[in-house]
Amino acid sequence: MKRYSAFRIHRDDRGHHAGIETLTQPEPAAGEVLIRVSHSSVNYKDALAGTGQGKILRTFPLVGGIDAAGRVERSNHPDFQPGDAVIATGWGMSFDHDGGYAEILCVPGDWLLPLPDGLDAASAMILGTAGFTAALAAHRMLTNGQRPELGPILITGASGGVGSMAIALFARLGYEVVAISGKPALHGWLRGLGANRVLDREALAEAKRPLEKAQWGGAIDTVGGDLLAQITRTMAPGGNIAAIGLAGGHELHASVMPFILRGVSLLGCNSVDIPSPLRAELWRHLASDWRPARLETMVTETIDLEGLSEVFARMLAGRTHGRILVRME
């Protein structure tokens, strides 16, 4: 019986608890693939799941981690052979199925993509769900007519994983990028990623009327709440808002006026269960023409499984930035 280490989350009569455990390697069932995981990453959702501060898991106990990259060890799926380099993000991982915070991951082969040309396991996990979600937002906005002439792209939660990826991606696509960040010390870092201007979190607080001065051709919002409402009021005609996150709140109190008088679109983005053909297309972009110019500089910390709990607490307290890579080997 082969054994492996994993960061496992429980909710039982002791309440929420999580930590490293030694598990027994499973047998892949029909359609499943067994992967030796080399890298994962830390996303906000991982921090919510790992601390129990968010209701993310649907069943307990589960191994955490919504991202994984590694090599196939055994395959019961026709598309994958031992030795293949693969990635997986989202789907049921750390939701109703074990996730990527483990040396071994056994998942349906349909959740896997071959590692795209141009990426290795580490760079794929620097991108991870954060990069994929920024790419999904770009895809939804471009499909809905986004173009540089509409005006700058506003990006909130800018120093976070999704925010920093969105800055780099839209800068690479030739857009003027305006970042909103609550971390004054990181304004220089954000400009280095491609932000033309950086505003503080209160910059739009005076935007209270249903229609205020139109400032943004597009927006990527990872914060929600009041900030998202302020964005709706300051969008240019025809602009797109990609709604991604709730780091500042899940409620939205807004007027319909921007939607019916300026034709503003609010585009929901859910990275979890994007069908494989679009998933593969977006990863191909991330590995080539949408790849952040300085991807390697977006990693601010590299940790192992032992470091997860401490990072989760810091992330939820707003004291992390950029991407946090998890190395299994």
Ligand code: NDP
């Ligand atoms: P991070 O923690 O890396 O980034 C969040 C950023 O939001 C912080 O760095 C901070 O940026 C800002 N922020 C944090 N707290 C507050 C607050 N109270 N008010 C305003 N701003 C705040 O997380 P991720 O980038 O991984 O995720 C961001 C959000 O997007 C989360 O809500 C997450 O659940 C969601 N998400 C959704 C996905 C989807 O498929 N829809 C996929 C991935 C993430 P700064 O200090 O620079 O302002």
